[in-house]
Amino acid sequence: MVSPCTPALNAVNIARQGTAEQSSPYLNFGGPNLAIDGKRSGIFSDWTCTHTSNDSPSWWRLNLKASYTISTVVVYNRLDCCDTRLTGAEVRVGDSPDVSKHVRCGTIEVTFPGSVHTICCNDLIGHYVSVVLPNQPQYLTLCEVEVYGEAVTPECKPGLNAINIARQGTAEQSSPYLDFGGPNLAIDGKRSGVFSDWTCTHTSNDSPSWWRLKLKASYDISTVVVYNRLDCCDTRLMGAEVRVGDSPDVSKHVKCGTIETTYPGSVHNICCNEMSGQYVSIVLPNQPQYLTLCEVEVYGEETTSPDSNGVAG
Incomplete structure (x- = not known):
């Protein structure tokens, strides 16, 4: 089945322009920016997947550097093992760095090795996108996160030839x-x-x-x-x-x-x-x-x- 919010063929993945953080490091492996490096490999040893410690909650947060209406978030799961760890993960959008204040778009309910999850956010507006494993001690691993949406233009943005x-x-x-x-x-x-x-x-x-x-x-x-x-x-x-x-x-x-x-x-x-x-x-x-x-x-x-x-x- 095709998700109703599947990104258009030439849609731009705005996650690539952002910066990422996560709830904790896992030794010296799996830094948060590996989820926005453009590499979808689900093999952890390829050094393209994030990894937190066994937190409660575990979370990953993307700062888009501006406010966007978010239509779609695509999450790529691990292929080599441990795919069920992503079960119950929530994709959220918000304007605060605090992921607990973000609004939930959807939940990843069924996983398999290398599963790809397209989450519809229905144009929720926010500066941040987060993936959170709530209410359970668990490692969070993301092998890529893609975000699609449109920038929110402030109503009072100066005109092209406005004088400062x-x-x-x-x-x-x-x-x-x-x-x-x-x-x-x-x-x-x-x-x-x-x-x-x-x-x-x-x-x-x-x-x-x-x-x-x-x-x-x-x-x-x-x-x-x-x-x-x-x-x-x-x-x-x-x-x-x-x-x-x-x-x-x-x-x-x-x-x-x-x-x-x-x-x-x-x-x-x-x-x-x-x-x-x-x-x-x-x-x-x-x-x-x-x-x-x-x-x-x-x-x-x-x-x-x-x-x-x-x-x-």
Whole structure:
């Protein structure tokens, strides 16, 4: 029988562009990225299959690096032995790194040596795909996982020829970090996420840490795009709030959105829905933490005043 969600002939396996982790290692064998190496061999000695320890639960998690509507997940089982270990494995999709918070697409119920399982996810949306063996101590081995779906385009993604108004402004931050990472490095037009390229900001370990952009005038802000660090420390940006306001005091700015999931080099499109202000800020509230921004782009239109027709009020 052919699964109703069998991938199209020329469908792109988006798993290959992601990165994988698993609940534990098994000695020095079976690393998690072996499930997305494009090799479907079910022979463990071919070094193409993952392997966890005897966890409860055992899990494998794929970070797609963006949000996707997931149509299909295809799981390739082990051929040389131990095929029944995959019985009861759940394929899940979610936006949190925590696999227990993912939504289940389907369960692998019947296995045989070298079995291939096509799981319909019916366009569930998520940043992560996981395979989990719940409620039982068991080894989890995956000889390949393929994922098919379409990228979710943020509604507020800047237009093709939109002008980044941040480049016209000036920036400040809550504190310096030695002589490195000045605030204007976030608006220099360079998106490199490598700190040693001298293109990223860096505060001290403040509470709160903040970065503030002063625009040349008041703007209706549609979108703020934040580029995270690539070389290390990406989780420091977790919980950062993008805000807009007319006061230099960032505590008086109104929140547009929060960065909730990060990965090395992550890019975050925050919708501000035409919120008006002369300042845009990024704040790490309620926690001592370094704030590093490798680029901030701001898109919007200058606010039109009631007297813009030249008639005095």
